[in-house]
Amino acid sequence: MRRSKRLQFLLDLPQDERLAALRNLDEAERTAFAWHWRLWAREPQVAPGGDWRTWLILAGRGFGKTRAGSEWIREIATTDPEAHIALVGASLGEARAVMVEGESGILGTTPPRRRPKFEPSLRRLSWPNGAQATLYSAGEPESLRGPQHSHAWCDEIAKWEQAGDRAQAAWDNLLLGLRLGECPRLLATTTPRAVPLLRRLLAEEGDGLAVTRGRTEDNADNLPGRFLRDMRRTFGKSQLARQELDGELVADIPGALWSRETIERCRSDAPPADCARIVVGVDPPASANGDACGIVVAALGGDGLGHVLADASVARPSPERWARAVANAAAEWRADRVVAEANQGGAMVESVLRAADISLPVKLVHATRGKAARAEPVAALYEVGRVRHAGHFPQLEDELCGLMAGGGYEGPGRSPDRADALVWALSELMLNRPARPRVWVG
Secondary structure: OOHHHHHHHHHHOOHHHHHHHHOOOOHHHHHHHOOOHHHHOOHHHOOOOOOOOEEEEEEOOOOOHHHHHHHHHHHHHHHOOOOEEEEEEOOHHHHHHHHHOOOOOOOOOOOHHHOOEEEHHHOEEEOOOOOEEEEEEOOOHHHHOOOOEOEEEEEOHHHOOOHHHHHHHHHHHHHHHEOOOOOOEEEEEEOOOOOHHHHHHHOOEOOOEEEEEEOHHHHHHHOOHHHHHHHHHHHOOOHHHHHHOOOOOOOOOOOEOOOHHHHHHOEEOOOOOOEEEEEEEEEOOOOOOOOOEEEEEEEEEOOOOEEEEEEOOEOOOOHHHHHHHHHHHHHHHOOOEEEEEOOOOHHHHHHHHHHOOOOOOEEEEOOOOOHHHHHHHHHHHHHOOOEEEEOOOHHHHHHHOOEEOOOOEOOOOOOOHHHHHHHHHHHHHHHOOOOOOOOOOO
8 A cells, every 4th residue: 555545544544443553554654654743633733624714722731732833834834835924923032942943843843854944044944845934023013014924823822912012913914914825824822811812813703713722631642641630739720720721711800900901911021120129028828727928029110110020929838938938039039128917916927037037127017908908009000000010920910810899809719818918019119108299380
């Protein structure tokens, strides 16, 4: 049987019979068939049928999204010599490291003798038949204004830069240039996050949009069993697990003080270079029976904005452990003050911190209002764009989105310890500042 006919024969077999047949191949045949993606792919990793313009793979980490994207691009490039493909990542570095040179990237999934030529300086992949692909950064939307493409693969669109609506501008510029060939098509692969671009895209489902959803466990055969067990043990049924493992777009809770869209608008890539002050906010555990210690580092930048730098919180710690975590965070970020809630015993809190060799000033604060009431002024700072998150803090952000206006908490865990630590830190930096004298000229 010729190799092409044998390949089709194997493809037509049910999966269990296909695996048995593959065991009977000789070494040369196994080497050749190892590169035939459709023999090994799960059905959700193969492009759906039908008349779609955009295919969205919305799934948990480890699902196999990158491999699906690489193989889709490889199939297009090898069958269409006229293909002009856009490869768009959150940054040029990520596009190269993940989409092109990564283990599941285009070069790694292509047989050595058929690999395209990669020219990093030109951001270009060239196949022997003439097909080409160009790398772009979603953080530079204007770079997508002008170039024309027949196909595109956009990776991790939910982590594209949100500031200044750059993510949506990059997407729009790409769509406007997707006009070559008879049937331009686009693949977007991402782990879900409630960002405006993803919400907008999902609103088009059925109208030229095909959606594939999946969980991390769907790819269990290719993932270490220990990884799956550890992730489920660590994150359980939390909102973070629903998003990162189950591939679920976690909706906002009606009446919450923070929305996920608000937090995404406040996202930044890095902390400011000049910080007027840096403080460590601490919400000590009320008991040793499962409560976490919220530890959040925040800074007042030279731009007058509050910047959340780190979430160093620890779960179920002993007094010595959480105090050491506070000391380490203060040293790492060169903080000038620790602000700690003292309702659970002010003297005890201060003595524990001093025992951990905290040499900088410790300010003890007493809660006279509920957590939600204390958080409302800080939430207002987010609404007017006066706070930035220098990175992603999933557990902290889940707690913020669970604090309810008027009181109450509907987030993960028993108590929003991380959120409370953030409130203390930002209140110290931005709400307890003495008013500057002003001169009004009539």
